[in-house]
Amino acid sequence: MGLLTHRIIAVLAVDGFEESELTVPVQRLKEENATVHIISAEMGKIQPMKGDKDWTIEVDVDKTIADADASTYHGLLLPGGVLNPDTLRKNEDALTFVKAFFEAGKPVAAICHAPQILISAEVVKGRKLTSIPHISIDLKNAGANWVDEEVVVDQGLVTSRSPKDLPAFCDKIVEEFAEGVHSGQHA
Template identity: 45%
Template structure:
């Protein structure tokens, strides 16, 4: 089993996230002993959806104004059209992702969440997948979109939809383990 004891993961989400795209990867990370924080644009709880229907709520650990990218070793971006469309308009989210990318930290991104990468101007020259409805956005941003259950491109793992979560989780754990911080717990750099 993968051991991510020294890994601290930022999960960026808000109301409208796709339930299983947050809960299942988060469970896999916690089972691997990673520390996982749900970070949102608001405190309290955020509303999950199962496609078009409201489902559970999830507690927010920290709000965007309480965090710095250098506190985290990796980022998980669950999908959900409402979630992603709201977060992509947040300057703090774009800045957070840009700083994580500049530091070479690993990203796990599923479904509609690549919209965040498009809005943060990070997609040009990258190969990724997503929910099929946003393939034009990715291509228009200079990305190479491929219809596959999971794609790993350098420090990114991307996936299309909830059906792909088993493959997504496995590749996420592999990528995060490869890029995990040294035993010293340094948050300023990760292995490349």
């Protein structure tokens, strides 16, 4: 029995996510016996990029954002990549979905460029987090306390900088998803 037995985790992604930032955490979540749903703008398959230049594998979508109910999930994973967050931050349904996790105090994990989605969802003000360094100014301008660390946990919000941080990121997301609702997590 894994640490995440009976936990259902949403992974929000569209074409252009960074391959390892979805596949590695999803594998770890499943090893801990979590149920994982890939949620996207449309049904079918989504395709990641590896290093922002090579399209790679295809990933099956389990639900559309329009059909997903945030209240049925115990946590949210946001993989990065350049295209993925840029597309999702313009999707009002996606932003509403993300914000619902913060309003309910549920853990959220975001890596690399994914905190750009959090900026657009208006949930970073006053929060300590990290990301890929070149979006740090955007996070600071949105009111976040940005730090350059491997993994940062702030009341159920887990962030990391890049794929090289995936081991620490995966350890912390398992821990936070297992803990469940955090009273300090807020929109």
